Amino acid sequence: MNENIKRFSYPYIVWISIVIVIPVLLIFLYSFIQSTGEPVVFRFTLQNYRDFLDPIFLNVLWHSFIIAAISTAICLLLGYPVAWVVSRLKPHRQSSALMLFILPMWINMLLRTYAWITILSRQGILNKILARLGMGPFHMMYTDFSVSLGMVYNFLPFMILPIYTSILKVDGHLIDAARDLGASGSHVFRKVMLPLTMPGIITGVTMVFLPAMSTFVIPQLLGGGQYIMIGNLIERQFLLTGDWHFGSAISVVLMAFILLSVWAMKRFDGGGSQAGTAGKGALPW
Amino acid sequence: MVKKWLPNAYLCLIFFFLYAPIVVLVLFSFNASSRATGTWTGFSLEWYVELFEDRQIRGALGYTLIIAILSTAISMVVGTLSAIGVYKLRKKARGYVLNVNYLPIISPEIVTAIGLMILFQSIRLNFGFTTMLLAHIMFSIPYVILQVLPRLYAMDPNMAEAAMDLGATPWQAIRMVVVPEIRPGIFSGALMAFTMSLDDFVISLFNTGNGVTNLSIEVYSMARRGIRPTVNALATLMVAIVFITVLIANQIQLRKKVRG
Numbered sequence: 001m002n003e004n005i006k007r008f009s010y011p012y013i014v015w016i017s018i019v020i021v022i023p024v025l026l027i028f029l030y031s032f033i034q035s036t037g038e039p040v041v042f043r044f045t046l047q048n049y050r051d052f053l054d055p056i057f058l059n060v061l062w063h064s065f066i067i068a069a070i071s072t073a074i075c076l077l078l079g080y081p082v083a084w085v086v087s088r089l090k091p092h093r094q095s096s097a098l099m100l101f102i103l104p105m106w107i108n109m110l111l112r113t114y115a116w117i118t119i120l121s122r123q124g125i126l127n128k129i130l131a132r133l134g135m136g137p138f139h140m141m142y143t144d145f146s147v148s149l150g151m152v153y154n155f156l157p158f159m160i161l162p163i164y165t166s167i168l169k170v171d172g173h174l175i176d177a178a179r180d181l182g183a184s185g186s187h188v189f190r191k192v193m194l195p196l197t198m199p200g201i202i203t204g205v206t207m208v209f210l211p212a213m214s215t216f217v218i219p220q221l222l223g224g225g226q227y228i229m230i231g232n233l234i235e236r237q238f239l240l241t242g243d244w245h246f247g248s249a250i251s252v253v254l255m256a257f258i259l260l261s262v263w264a265m266k267r268f269d270g271g272g273s274q275a276g277t278a279g280k281g282a283l284p285w
Numbered sequence: 286m287v288k289k290w291l292p293n294a295y296l297c298l299i300f301f302f303l304y305a306p307i308v309v310l311v312l313f314s315f316n317a318s319s320r321a322t323g324t325w326t327g328f329s330l331e332w333y334v335e336l337f338e339d340r341q342i343r344g345a346l347g348y349t350l351i352i353a354i355l356s357t358a359i360s361m362v363v364g365t366l367s368a369i370g371v372y373k374l375r376k377k378a379r380g381y382v383l384n385v386n387y388l389p390i391i392s393p394e395i396v397t398a399i400g401l402m403i404l405f406q407s408i409r410l411n412f413g414f415t416t417m418l419l420a421h422i423m424f425s426i427p428y429v430i431l432q433v434l435p436r437l438y439a440m441d442p443n444m445a446e447a448a449m450d451l452g453a454t455p456w457q458a459i460r461m462v463v464v465p466e467i468r469p470g471i472f473s474g475a476l477m478a479f480t481m482s483l484d485d486f487v488i489s490l491f492n493t494g495n496g497v498t499n500l501s502i503e504v505y506s507m508a509r510r511g512i513r514p515t516v517n518a519l520a521t522l523m524v525a526i527v528f529i530t531v532l533i534a535n536q537i538q539l540r541k542k543v544r545g
Contacts (some may be wrong), residue, residue, distance in 0.1 A: 005445070011381065011425075012363070016385050019423040023400025030403055079323045082299050097296070099531075104303050108484050110501055111520040114508040115306035118313055121512070123324070125309060153306070156299075165506040211458040214393035217486065223509055231395055238399055238491060248403070251396050258393070258438025265324070 031249035039119075048249035057233065061257065064229040067144060068212035072159075075117070075208045076201065079159035086160075087167045098164070101157045112192070113221045120146050138188050142224035150218040155211060159204040166200025167193075178250035206262055213258060217237075230254050311524060314517035332518040340521065342503055348414070349499040353482040356421035361475040363422075364429025369459060371430065372437040386427045394461070397424065398491035405492065412494025420492040421485065425478035432474030437466035 031049070045277045051057070069226025088095045104112060119125045120140040130136040140146055170193065194201075216231030223229075230250065264280045292338060313335070314355070318326035327545035371382050389397050401423065405416045444466070450457040464471070500519070507513045 004449075005459070006368045006370055006373040008459075009374055012367035012370065013382060013428075015363075016382070018420070019401065019404065020385050020388050023397075023404045024312075026403045027396070027400050028359045072526070077481065078299065081292075085296050088292070100300060101303070103527075103531060104307065106480065106531065107524055108501060108504065108520075110486055110508065111310065111516075111523065112306060114516060115310040115503065117508070117512055118309050119306060128324075145456060152304070156303070194545060210391075214395055216395060217505070220505075225509075231393075234399065238402060243295065244399075244403065244406075247399060251399060254393065254409055255396060 001040055002163040008040055020089055027248045030245050034245050048246050049253075051246055052249055052253060059251065060228050060233055061179050061230055063259070064213060064231075065261075067148055067152070067229065069247045070211055071148045071155070073146065073155050074152050076205060079156055079204065080163055080201070083160050083164035086164055098161070101160055105157055109154055110217060110221070112154060113218055116146065116150055116153065116222060117141065120149070141234045142227065143221065147227065147229075150214045150222040150244040151208075151215070154218065155208040157205040158211075162198040162203035162207065163197060166197040166203075170196045181212050202265060205265065209261065210258060213261075214254060307458075307524060310455075311521045315515060316514060316517075316522040319514055332514040336515050336518045336522075339520070341498075343517075345498045345500050345503045348497055349483060352414075352418050352481055352499065355418055356425050356482050357475050357479040360422050360425035361471060362480050364474060364478075365433055365464070366424045366459070367426065367473050368430045368433035368437060368507065369463060370432060375509050386430055387458045389516055390423050390427055390431075394487040395491075401488065402491045409457045412492065413497045414493075414512055417489055417493045417499075418496060418542075420488050421482045424485070424488060425482060428477045428481065429474035432477065433470040434458075436470035437463075471514055 008032045032044055032046070033049060035042050035046045086094055089097060117124075121127075122137055122139065122141065124141075126139040126140065130138065174196070177190055178192050183191065205214055213229050216229065216235045219229045219232055234247050234250050234254070237243045237250065255275075293451070299459055311327075315328050315330070317329035317331070318324065338503075371379055374382065398420075401416075401420050405412065405419075410416055410419075440463070444462050445458045448462045449455065453461070484501065485499070486505060489499050490502055494497075500523070504516055504519065507516050
């Protein structure tokens with residue numbers, strides 16, 4: 001009997017092999033070959049990766065990492081207190097607050113990013129307000145500042161939601177017990193709350209860092225045409241210069257870099273045995 | 286005293302940060318001037334008129350809706366049947382399939398996008414409507430499966446067997462016994478697929494061609510040239526649709542709660 005129903009999965013297995021597995025293999029394959037001549041001849045090469053070792057491109061990778069890391073850190077610093085405050089609200093208030101965090105995510109990301117141009121540009125709203133206060137005008141658009149701001153704005157909810165969930169799971173009695181035993185506020189935070197909410201922090205950091213590292217929309221709109229992050233580099237190879245092989249090699253480097261960062265973070269957490277359970281459902285690593 | 290107002294003030298500040306740009310976006314769609322970026326020069330509906338007269342945008346709206354409807358319908362049916370099949374697989378096989386199923390959800394969008402682009406190029410598909418539709422189906426099905434599977438686990442495994450023992454074919458068992466049980470999962474999966482398809486930008490951008498675009502691609506190509514009030518007008522309409530949808534969904538939920 002079960003055999004009959006099991007068969008419904010076979011077409012899907014074929015489908016995911018074609019549209020999920022093969023594309024990943026193709027990216028790998030493309031990164032190791034170059035096509036030359038007419039008719040096209042493919043040959044194996046490491047040249048695509050060697051090209052990437054150019055200081056210009058390594059700089060782009062490093063800069064992307066720094067910007068993504070700073071944005072993630074800001075999200076964490078802003079988001080943790082938010083999650084904490086929300087978790088202390090009355091239950092019905094909590095669900096409305098969460099709804100208000102999720103609602104903007106339903107609005108197209110391009111539009112939410114675009115909105116900042118009106119605010120940050122030289123003649124923009126923020127400079128107008130600052131001028132009234134006798135400051136500025138500041139040059140904010142097309143800088144690291146505007147790009148990081150765009151990332152924090154777009155990804156902050158990804159940080160708040162998992163941390164909020166992990167705070168809810170913490171047994172309130174543990175905090176009371178620590179207090180009764182004489183721990184100060186900062187002590188309770190460092191020794192009790194922080195370790196117990198670490199799984200939420202790890203999930204949040206991953207969910208912010210991953211899109212921040214690979215986005216090309218935010219740097220394009222808020223950083224301008226000259227502002228290149230690794231996502232823009234890949235986009236250009238595929239949509240502008242047409243060097244798909246080099247583009248694939250950069251993608252492989254990007255994926256390796258992301259996996260390495262996530263792995264390093266888990267090590268930093270020390271074993272990460274808890275992170276595994278909290279990440280489940282959201283991110284399988 | 287401090288303890289009481291400080292957290293609430295902080296929360297309000299964060300909400301201000303999240304919503305101020307959206308308010309600005311909407312407000313400036315009614316601004317008369319096209320050049321001045323941060324100056325209010327009077328109320329106007331000019332940009333809405335321009336938006337409705339823009340053939341390119343109307344075309345993009347059409348493609349966005351058709352692709353969202355088709356990809357949702359297809360991934361809803363295929364995803365549900367596949368989830369039922371996957372559910373019956375042996376544990377190890379199921380683990381493999383689900384891991385692969387996760388890949389597009391966790392990998393960077395741009396990597397998924399170029400992977401498909403290379404695939405379509407390799408099999409000599411012409412970039413355009415078909416490739417964009419296939420791409421949307423590709424990223425939608427995993428979400429449907431992930432929404433349907435928990436419902437299957439929650440269901441009594443003997444029900445389908447009982448139906449078949451009583452003479453139902455597997456098709457009948459699925460249609461008349463299993464599907465009614467997992468309907469909420471199918472609908473939430475379809476809703477996710479629909480909204481993701483409406484919103485998709487990165488994967489669409491790489492897997493389209495021949496003048497086929499969607500709203501996100503249009504917004505991108507207009508916005509990268511700087512401020513355009515028509516983008517604000519379009520944004521306002523999209524924001525309005527989202528808010529109305531959420532409101533209606535909330536009302537339905539509330540009514541259900543009252544009745545239950």
